[in-house]
Amino acid sequence: MSQTPAFPLRVRAALLDERLHVALGRATDALRSRRSAAIGSLEGFDEVRDLARKIKMELLADLSSHLQRFEERLIANGVSVHWAETGADANRIVAGIAKSHGARRIVKSKSMATEETHLNQALQREGMEVVETDLGEYIVQLAEDRPSHIILPIIHLTREDVGEVMHRRIGVPRTGDPQTLAAYARAKLREEFLSADMGITGANFGVVETGTICLVTNEGNGRMVTTLPRVHVAVMGIEKLVPTLGDLDVFLKLLARSATGQKITTYTTLIRGPRRRGDECGPEAMHVVLLDNGRSRILSGENAEILGCIRCGACLNACPIYKSIGGHAYGDTYPGPIGAIVTPGLRGLRGWSELPAASTLCGACRDVCPIRLDIPRMLLGLRRDTAREEGAPWSLRLGLKAFAWIAPRPALYRAATRMARAFLRFRARDGWLRRAPGLASGWTRVRDLKAPAAKTFQQMWKERQS
Amino acid sequence: MSDPVQLFHTCLVNEIAPEVGMAAVRLLERLGRGVEVPLEQTCCGQPAYNGGFHEEAKAAARHTLDVLSATAGPIVIPSGSCGDMVIHQYEVLFRDEPEWRDKAHAVAERCRELSQFLVGEWAQVPDRPRLRLPARIAYHPSCHLLRGLGVSDAPLSLLRAIEGVTLADVNDQDECCGFGGLFSVKQPEISGSMLDRKLASVAASGADRLVSCDLGCLMHLGGGLRRRRSPIVVQHLAQVLDEALP
Amino acid sequence: MSARTAVLARLAAAQRTARLPTPPAAKPLVSATRSVAECGERFARELAGLGVDGHVESSPEGVRARVSALVEGKKVLSWDPDQLPYGLGAVLGEAARGSSPRADQAAAEIGVTGCHGAIAETGSLAVLSGPGRSRTVSLLPPVHVAIVTPPDFCFTMGEFFAREARRIGEAACCTFITGPSRTADIELTLTLGVHGPGKVVVVVGP
Numbered sequence: 001m002s003q004t005p006a007f008p009l010r011v012r013a014a015l016l017d018e019r020l021h022v023a024l025g026r027a028t029d030a031l032r033s034r035r036s037a038a039i040g041s042l043e044g045f046d047e048v049r050d051l052a053r054k055i056k057m058e059l060l061a062d063l064s065s066h067l068q069r070f071e072e073r074l075i076a077n078g079v080s081v082h083w084a085e086t087g088a089d090a091n092r093i094v095a096g097i098a099k100s101h102g103a104r105r106i107v108k109s110k111s112m113a114t115e116e117t118h119l120n121q122a123l124q125r126e127g128m129e130v131v132e133t134d135l136g137e138y139i140v141q142l143a144e145d146r147p148s149h150i151i152l153p154i155i156h157l158t159r160e161d162v163g164e165v166m167h168r169r170i171g172v173p174r175t176g177d178p179q180t181l182a183a184y185a186r187a188k189l190r191e192e193f194l195s196a197d198m199g200i201t202g203a204n205f206g207v208v209e210t211g212t213i214c215l216v217t218n219e220g221n222g223r224m225v226t227t228l229p230r231v232h233v234a235v236m237g238i239e240k241l242v243p244t245l246g247d248l249d250v251f252l253k254l255l256a257r258s259a260t261g262q263k264i265t266t267y268t269t270l271i272r273g274p275r276r277r278g279d280e281c282g283p284e285a286m287h288v289v290l291l292d293n294g295r296s297r298i299l300s301g302e303n304a305e306i307l308g309c310i311r312c313g314a315c316l317n318a319c320p321i322y323k324s325i326g327g328h329a330y331g332d333t334y335p336g337p338i339g340a341i342v343t344p345g346l347r348g349l350r351g352w353s354e355l356p357a358a359s360t361l362c363g364a365c366r367d368v369c370p371i372r373l374d375i376p377r378m379l380l381g382l383r384r385d386t387a388r389e390e391g392a393p394w395s396l397r398l399g400l401k402a403f404a405w406i407a408p409r410p411a412l413y414r415a416a417t418r419m420a421r422a423f424l425r426f427r428a429r430d431g432w433l434r435r436a437p438g439l440a441s442g443w444t445r446v447r448d449l450k451a452p453a454a455k456t457f458q459q460m461w462k463e464r465q466s
Numbered sequence: 467m468s469d470p471v472q473l474f475h476t477c478l479v480n481e482i483a484p485e486v487g488m489a490a491v492r493l494l495e496r497l498g499r500g501v502e503v504p505l506e507q508t509c510c511g512q513p514a515y516n517g518g519f520h521e522e523a524k525a526a527a528r529h530t531l532d533v534l535s536a537t538a539g540p541i542v543i544p545s546g547s548c549g550d551m552v553i554h555q556y557e558v559l560f561r562d563e564p565e566w567r568d569k570a571h572a573v574a575e576r577c578r579e580l581s582q583f584l585v586g587e588w589a590q591v592p593d594r595p596r597l598r599l600p601a602r603i604a605y606h607p608s609c610h611l612l613r614g615l616g617v618s619d620a621p622l623s624l625l626r627a628i629e630g631v632t633l634a635d636v637n638d639q640d641e642c643c644g645f646g647g648l649f650s651v652k653q654p655e656i657s658g659s660m661l662d663r664k665l666a667s668v669a670a671s672g673a674d675r676l677v678s679c680d681l682g683c684l685m686h687l688g689g690g691l692r693r694r695r696s697p698i699v700v701q702h703l704a705q706v707l708d709e710a711l712p
Numbered sequence: 713m714s715a716r717t718a719v720l721a722r723l724a725a726a727q728r729t730a731r732l733p734t735p736p737a738a739k740p741l742v743s744a745t746r747s748v749a750e751c752g753e754r755f756a757r758e759l760a761g762l763g764v765d766g767h768v769e770s771s772p773e774g775v776r777a778r779v780s781a782l783v784e785g786k787k788v789l790s791w792d793p794d795q796l797p798y799g800l801g802a803v804l805g806e807a808a809r810g811s812s813p814r815a816d817q818a819a820a821e822i823g824v825t826g827c828h829g830a831i832a833e834t835g836s837l838a839v840l841s842g843p844g845r846s847r848t849v850s851l852l853p854p855v856h857v858a859i860v861t862p863p864d865f866c867f868t869m870g871e872f873f874a875r876e877a878r879r880i881g882e883a884a885c886c887t888f889i890t891g892p893s894r895t896a897d898i899e900l901t902l903t904l905g906v907h908g909p910g911k912v913v914v915v916v917g918p
Contacts, residue, residue: 011655012655015655015659026900047738048741050738051739053736053738054736054737054738057732057733057735058735060730060732063723064723064727067720067723083715083719084715085718136898152897157898158899178898178903181898182898218893219907220851220893220906221906223887223907224907226885227885228814238719238723246740246873248873249868249869252869263890264869264888264890266891266892266908267888267889267890267893268869268890269888271884272880276841276842276882277843278842278844279884280810280843280844281810281847282841290719292719296722296726297726300725300726301729301731304732320644320660321656321660323663324656324659324660357649357652358653359649360609360642360647360649360660361516361646362642363613363614364640364642367613374733380516382518383518384520386518387518387520400517401522403509403514403526406508407508407511408508408528408529410506410508413508413509417477417481432689441651442652445658446655446690447661447689447693448689448693450482450483450688452482453481453483453485456480456481457475457488458505460487460488461491464488
């Protein structure tokens with residue numbers, strides 16, 4: 001059950017926020033055009049997407065074997081492997097790892113999986129200090145806010161907002177200059193990196209054949225977090241595998257282009273295990289936590305393909321609903337089209353069924369998805385599940401029963417529609433209604449309703465033919 | 467003389483904008499095609515389907531398939547969204563019912579959205595009528611037409627065939643207008659926000675007409691323009707072409 | 713039942729009922745091999761686009777002179793001399809190394825490394841960790857100087873994976889570095905040098 005205010009309230013709050021609107025519009029427009037330019041630089045973009053889809057769909061069909069092989073290779077590389085059935089289990093495991101290594105100061109590189117499990121709060125309850133080190137996530141943490149976009153977590157904040165947060169929370173002089181703010185963050189976080197006991201990351205990909213974790217970042221904090229502290233923990237969703245390094249290459253061609261419009265991010269790091277003999281730096285111990293938390297349930301159904309998502313965020317930037325309401329309105333870790341499917345999938349449909357309903361099924365998301373995920377199909381399926389499980393308000397149910405009865409009976413259909421037409425025409429002025437009744441009242445809240453015609457097309461047609 | 471076409475006029479055309487249906491008839495006849503209208507048709511069932519009510523949608527779908535299967539020859543549909551429903555979604559709806567799925571497939575093969583059909587006919591007709599209409603037109607590609615059916619060029623090339631027409635530059639032209647069927651009444655505020663963006667782009671384009679191939683979008687856009695007291699004329703593609711006929 | 717058993721059992725059951733779409737037919741990627749000269753040219757163009765200073769030297773003395781000039785007057789952190797090409801150890805003086813105290817490493821103003829691959833298609837440097845090749849060198853200082861030798865060149869990352877599979881397997885960490893550290897988190901405004909080096913210089917030798 002969602003703990004944040006109800007979806008309609010979140011939507012209304014977002015729509016009333018003019019600054020958010022401007023920020024979202026600007027950012028999604030920029031990311032969309034950068035993406036367009038970047039995919040232009042990749043020859044055979046659609047063929048590469050087909051290949052990526054093929055790799056992921058085949059992998060998912062046999063995920064358990066791939067995971068076991070991945071685990072074998074991780075262990076051979078000197079990595080300790082842990083399995084977490086739920087988010088709470090993952091948190092418990094990570095806290096346990098920290099305690100066993102005597103780790104109290106923890107630095108984190110961005111990981112959506114750990115946001116999903118609310119890891120930071122769990123570790124803080126155990127008395128550990130956890131610092132987010134992605135600039136955007138760091139600000140989110142300082143502001144006690146939540147990220148609103150998968151790639152740009154503070155897309156909803158202005159530079160002045162950021163300056164205010166940093167001034168209030170770490171005492172730096174107030175400024176709105178991004179360079180200066182970044183420099184403050186660099187200095188402050190460097191202290192954290194150098195003194196931390198443990199680093200936590202997610203994993204963009206896990207390569208089965210080599211037992212390697214791949215991290216994709218632009219800032220360098222992913223490297224800091226996996227190089228300086230003596231322990232590294234990577235929390236990875238069980239679906240994030242690719243079979244070989246050659247397969248990884250396919251996804252690396254698509255991820256940055258789809259997410260930020262870069263050919264490749266500044267740092268692409270492949271980590272094979274803790275430091276090797278003779279290495280002068282690197283963690284002494286490395287742990288990987290394999291997270292289920294509902295992914296196996298998603299795999300069991302007709303939305304299994306959503307597990308092929310590589311978290312690029314392209315669907316968010318293409319979605320006109322996301323552009324209108326932003327990430328917080330979706331109420332959970334993953335916003336946008338991907339969130340509308342993943343959130344009900346991981347958390348259950350109850351309490352989240354408004355998400356798949358809040359879409360026009362325009363298909364812009366499917367157009368840009370590097371894995372060609374058929375998001376509209378899955379949204380329709382979730383709506384069908386919602387109708388089955390939750391039913392509908394009695395007025396709608398009555399209307400549907402009536403529709404199902406009259407639609408196959410033309411004479412009844414004509415009689416019913418004749419009544420409806422007459423009713424609406426009666427209420428109209430100059431052929432329009434400014435306030436429609438009942439179910440249609442939502443229509444006239446934002447636009448006029450054209451009154452039905454005096455004669456139907458079929459009537460006009462029959463007259464013409466006679 | 468080629469087969470007459472069956473017109474699946476759609477419920478919105480029938481009830482709200484019959485003039486669109488009449489315009490489509492005149493266009494088809496002008497291109498040398500006979501037109502027949504299966505009078506038993508009612509509704510393709512899309513609103514129920516999109517709402518997740520598959521059993522109710524199936525009731526409408528089965529009737530639609532029965533009506534259309536009793537005819538022969540091409541079926542023309544003046545709507546991208548109803549077109550996508552009949553052409554693609556019926557087979558998904560009846561995925562687990564082989565008899566209905568096959569029936570849906572056979573009907574789908576015969577179906578074309580109106581602009582798709584006209585563009586094919588237009589190319590083949592020996593003495594094409596000369597289309598003329600001075601207008602600055604903003605074209606709105608409805609999502610089911612553009613992405614569902616993959617029809618992007620046909621409406622544009624038809625509009626370009628009209629002497630005197632300028633196609634206005636619309637920012638983010640391919641972005642959804644916010645209609646989305648029942649979405650328009652279940653999420654009116656988000657629908658309104660998307661409408662605002664679309665109408666701002668249309669206004670900025672300097673167009674005097676807004677044209678689309680889907681009545682749902684046109685009602686939504688037209689209703690918004692009316693609320694804003696805008697002079698921009700809203701028309702279905704069939705109406706523009708009909709008006710441009712000599 | 714352990715968590716591992718439970719998860720694997722759930723997955724096995726899920727795989728039986730999963731409704732996955734039929735995978736599309738797709739051809740594997742074709743790796744384009746290019747000459748060293750073509751690679752060098754493309755690499756230089758990519759570096760320019762990334763804002764990385766690129767220098768091409770035609771002799772080992774030229775490389776040493778260039779690097780000397782770059783590190784002049786600065787505290788240096790570097791790979792061990794036996795890991796660097798072109799006898800660069802000689803010109804780096806009293807450089808801190810991976811074995812130096814962390815505080816000294818953190819105080820360095822410029823880091824000097826070699827590389828294991830120079831990926832022309834993206835302008836990326838591939839760096840493998842190992843003895844004498846501390847990861848901190850290309851990470852902590854605000855400026856990173858990377859020395860490339862012609863055999864390092866390849867056109868794509870896929871080629872590098874294929875060519876260097878064995879060496880990648882021996883390293884705890886393989887990092888591809890493509891330009892300076894950057895972020896656009898604040899209002900999409902580009903800022904360089906957030907955590908990693910804000911300036912990268914590449915010197916290609918003969």
